[in-house]
Amino acid sequence: MSGIFSHDVQSAIEATRVEVARLHGELTRYGLVVWTAGNVSGRVPGADLFVIKPSGVSYDALAPENMILCDLDGTVIPETPGSERVPSSDTAAHAYVYRHMAGVGGVVHTHSTYAVGWAARGEEIPCVITAMADEFGGPIPIGPFAIIGDDSIGRGIVETLTGHRSRAVLMQNHGPFTIGATPKDAVKAAVMVEDVARTVHLAREAGTLIPIPQEAIDRLYDRYQNVYGQADDARRATPAANAPEQEEIYA
Numbered sequence: 498m499s500g501i502f503s504h505d506v507q508s509a510i511e512a513t514r515v516e517v518a519r520l521h522g523e524l525t526r527y528g529l530v531v532w533t534a535g536n537v538s539g540r541v542p543g544a545d546l547f548v549i550k551p552s553g554v555s556y557d558a559l560a561p562e563n564m565i566l567c568d569l570d571g572t573v574i575p576e577t578p579g580s581e582r583v584p585s586s587d588t589a590a591h592a593y594v595y596r597h598m599a600g601v602g603g604v605v606h607t608h609s610t611y612a613v614g615w616a617a618r619g620e621e622i623p624c625v626i627t628a629m630a631d632e633f634g635g636p637i638p639i640g641p642f643a644i645i646g647d648d649s650i651g652r653g654i655v656e657t658l659t660g661h662r663s664r665a666v667l668m669q670n671h672g673p674f675t676i677g678a679t680p681k682d683a684v685k686a687a688v689m690v691e692d693v694a695r696t697v698h699l700a701r702e703a704g705t706l707i708p709i710p711q712e713a714i715d716r717l718y719d720r721y722q723n724v725y726g727q728a729d730d731a732r733r734a735t736p737a738a739n740a741p742e743q744e745e746i747y748a
């Protein structure tokens with residue numbers, strides 16, 4: 498394998514393997530997956546490559562050396578570590594997103610319970626809590642029903658999220674897919690989408706939801722993206738991978 502890639506690309510591949518393997522631990526830590534039902538991938542900075550987990554392998558067994566390196570068509574790069582295994586069943590979907598959304602550096606899929614509940618009803622999550630306005634800038638949309646295995650899930654993700662503030666889409670009858678400027682950013686979106694899916698579900702069980710006015714949503718979103726946290730936070734340097742240009746709303 499040595500010699501296929503430049504030194505810089507090889508270093509980037511190794512760092513991405515470490516990060517993608519590590520981030521699967523966050524899916525279990527936040528209770529977003531059962532058994533092996535979820536996956537994280539990361540684009541290799543500076544190359545037309547991404548790293549994804551092998552299909553159906555226990556999270557306990559995931560390690561940098563068994564992550565699988567693919568090109569942006571989702572084809573496994575032969576004779577690289579992990580290439581003897583079958584990649585995630587969602588590889589074609591992740592590849593489609595990387596090909597069509599240049600700003601996306603990470604993609605995550607889970608079957609987290611409450612988010613899947615909204616997907617099973619084909620119902621978008623309305624923006625009724627400030628945490629949603631902060632993180633997603635509005636409702637979390639539903640994507641089309643799509644069969645697993647080819648790039649139809651990827652097409653649904655791209656069609657739904659292009660020009661949308663949300664970094665999460667609930668694919669109908671399936672579950673959440675999230676995108677981010679980095680793999681960690683996409684994992685954060687997966688954690689947050691389950692949190693808001695649960696909260697809004699429980700709130701609606703107990704009473705009537707109160708919508709947040711659009712102007713307030715805009716202000717909250719702008720503040721969270723541009724003022725919240727620290728000046729060197731990654732999202733300040735890499736604004737939402739899919740979002741339209743933001744006006745200066747927060748003064």
Ligand SMILES: O=C(CO)[C@@H](O)[C@@H](O)COP(=O)(O)O
Pocket residue numbers: 533534535536551552553554584585586587606645
């Ligand atoms: O959603 C599905 C299957 O319904 C898959 O994404 C999920 O089981 C994870 O599969 P992989 O282990 O990534 O192949």
